[in-house]
Amino acid sequence: DIVMTQGALPNPVPSGESASITCQSSKSLLHSNGKTYLNWYLQRPGQSPQLLIYWMSTRASGVSDRFSGSGSGTDFTLKISSVEAEDVGVYYCQQFLEYPLTFGSGTKLEIK
Amino acid sequence: EVQLVESGGGLVQPGRSLKLSCAASGFTFSNYYMAWVRQAPKKGLEWVATISTSGSRTYYPDSVKGRFTISRDNAKSSLYLQMNSLKSEDTATYYCARERFNYDYWGQGVMVTVSS
Numbered sequence: 001d002i003v004m005t006q007g008a009l010p011n012p013v014p015s016g017e018s019a020s021i022t023c024q025s026s027k028s029l030l031h032s033n034g035k036t037y038l039n040w041y042l043q044r045p046g047q048s049p050q051l052l053i054y055w056m057s058t059r060a061s062g063v064s065d066r067f068s069g070s071g072s073g074t075d076f077t078l079k080i081s082s083v084e085a086e087d088v089g090v091y092y093c094q095q096f097l098e099y100p101l102t103f104g105s106g107t108k109l110e111i112k
Numbered sequence: 113e114v115q116l117v118e119s120g121g122g123l124v125q126p127g128r129s130l131k132l133s134c135a136a137s138g139f140t141f142s143n144y145y146m147a148w149v150r151q152a153p154k155k156g157l158e159w160v161a162t163i164s165t166s167g168s169r170t171y172y173p174d175s176v177k178g179r180f181t182i183s184r185d186n187a188k189s190s191l192y193l194q195m196n197s198l199k200s201e202d203t204a205t206y207y208c209a210r211e212r213f214n215y216d217y218w219g220q221g222v223m224v225t226v227s228s
Contacts (some may be wrong), residue, residue: 041157048207048218049149049157060216085171092157096213097185101159 002027002095006104012112013083021078021107023093028073029056037096040069040078043106044089052091053078085111114138114217116208121222124198124211134191134208134219141189142166148193149192150204151221158204161193162211176202198226 008023017088041049053069120132148160161182209215
C-alpha cells in the first residue's frame with residue numbers, strides 16, 4: 001500500500017500570513033500519462049471534506065486562488081497564501097494512483 | 113446541484129449487520145464511479161469501497177474485504193454499503209462520495225456505532 005505522510009503546521013498561523021503543508025508518498029504518484037495523482041482536501045470543523053486540489057496542482061471548481069499545489073513524484077506541498085479564518089480545519093492529502101486509495105493523517109490549521 | 117444523501121446509520125451490536133444507502137441527484141449517476149469513505153471519531157479519513165459505473169467492478173481495502181459489499185442501482189441513482197460482521201473498529205461516520213480520480217462531491221455523512 002502507498003503510505004502518505006503529512007507534516008505539521010506551527011500553529012497558530014497569524015491571519016494574513018502564508019502556510020505550507022507538506023505530504024510525502026512512499027511511491028511516485030506520477031502516472032505514465034504525465035499526471036500526478038495527488039489530491040488535497042479540507043475538512044472544516046463539523047463539515048464533510050471538500051476537494052481543493054487534484055492532479056497535484058489543479059484547483060477544484062470554486063476554490064480560491066489562495067490555494068496552490070506543487071511537488072514532484074513523491075513530495076508535495078499545499079500552499080495557502082494569506083490565511084483567513086475560513087481556512088481553519090484539517091487538510092488531507094490523498095493518492096489516487098492505485099487501490100487501495102490512501103490518505104495522509106491530516107494537518108490541522110489554526111489561525112491567530 | 114449535485115446532492116448525495118446518506119441514510120441507514122445507527123447503533124448496532126458487534127457481529128451484526130447494517131446497510132447504508134446513498135441517494136444521488138443532480139448528475140448522471142450511471143456515468144460515475146462511486147465510493148464510501150469513513151472517519152472514526154476524532155480520526156482521519158479512510159477509503160472503504162469503490163464501485164464502477166456498471167457495478168461490475170468493486171474495490172476494498174483489506175480492513176473490510178469479505179465483510180462489506182458495495183452495490184448500486186443506477187435506475188434509482190442509489191449507492192449502497194452492506195456491512196456484515198461489524199466490529200467496534202467500524203464505528204465511524206460513513207460518507208458517500210462521487211469518484212473520478214478524486215472525490216469532488218461528498219454527502220453529509222451518516223454515523224455508525226458498533227457497540228454492545
